[in-house]
Amino acid sequence: MARARETRKKILDVAEEAVLVKGFDATSIDEIVASAEITKSGFFYHFRDKNALARALIERHIEVENQLFDDLFARARDLSDDPLQSVLIGLKLLAELIENMPDGHPGCIVATAAYQDRLFDSDVREVNRRAVLGWRRRFRTMFDAVAGCYPMNDPVDLDHLSDMVSSVIEGGIIMSRAVGEPQITAQQIMLLRSYIKLLFSPAVQ
């Protein structure tokens, strides 16, 4: 039981590392079992197929990411009582976090899933969908609080604005990968921060 959990974790660990570096389909099961020091039979004992691995990988990844967001924006709220300021601080912390990752952001598994649609079954896509909608709700709550204190300098939909956080992060990751400039993602987040600042700041500063 405890042993099974450990093995499963080891599989997910080595798989996650490989997938973030090379992509999902470029990571073979043979390779995973070699790194995890088990056999192919052992792998299929824990996962029905590669789809099940993908699903577990996404679910775990999303959990970790949510925890990270929770901590980060909780800290940001600690640093300021003002909703706008705490959002701005949170985004700044996020940008710094991503910037300080050695080889840039490890990449987001969600995007991989979105772009390799037919590679995964509907179950995987549904997990992915829920995660993104969860982010929308998360940021929507924050922007609602901000909009409660400050008038908007340009009337925009707050759901769309919430989506923009995820959108800019995902887009930034793609850009940094495409041109090989790891700092791009952090830069893009800072631009989003600039937008939010201009959108809600009563006086242009």
Place this chain on the structure above:
Amino acid sequence: MARARETRKKILDVAEEAVLVKGFDATSIDEIVASAEITKSGFFYHFRDKNALARALIERHIEVENQLFDDLFARARDLSDDPLQSVLIGLKLLAELIENMPDGHPGCIVATAAYQDRLFDSDVREVNRRAVLGWRRRFRTMFDAVAGCYPMNDPVDLDHLSDMVSSVIEGGIIMSRAVGEPQITAQQIMLLRSYIKLLFSPAVQ
């Protein structure tokens, strides 16, 4: 000669359609040759391997996209002499264009390449890189013109701002795919437009 070009075009056409729907690796060569009504031998006569197909696909896609951007922003410049206004008009036209596509944006091959890194050789990645850097230069020119007329309400790097256009588009495509809401990409572009408006507008409107 002319026959060869036609066959090659047909291969690229059917491949592009399949790739945009299912992803690159989920599209088999057997499937492509069946749709193009040729044989496997015929396929490999035109392309050394699947990498060569990917490269040709990306190159063609980028050309078409550049042409589209050229036309769109040329039209935007026709509609207003003011650099800021023409950028805002261009983005609005772009958002409308994407919104009016039947099943949302067909998806961007560049992102696929960026996320399936190891699937492609360095040649393909280089083509991809040049395309993204080309977009940076394109939008940088436009923002330089805007910054020449209007002071910025928040001092940001214009290269980063130029990247944000591509970034928001790519991120928007991912988001719309992930949650199955095709209109997201257009919404995100409109938010970018809102940012640029606030960033350069002398008076908050």
Place this chain on the structure above:
DNA sequence: GCGGTACTGTACTTGCGGTACGGTTCTGGA
């Protein structure tokens, strides 16, 4: 020490990318 959990080992099937190579059809130019 017994039964289930957690695997190992071996052998096999299927599908895809890619190779090899001889044969065939079409086409433009001397």
Place this chain on the structure above:
DNA sequence: TCCAGAACCGTACCGCAAGTACAGTACCGC
């Protein structure tokens, strides 16, 4: 009109990765 080369076709094959099947085995709590 004929012929060289370009543009394919047909078939057979290889290697790799996903996945199946199934018998055997080590460990672990009761």
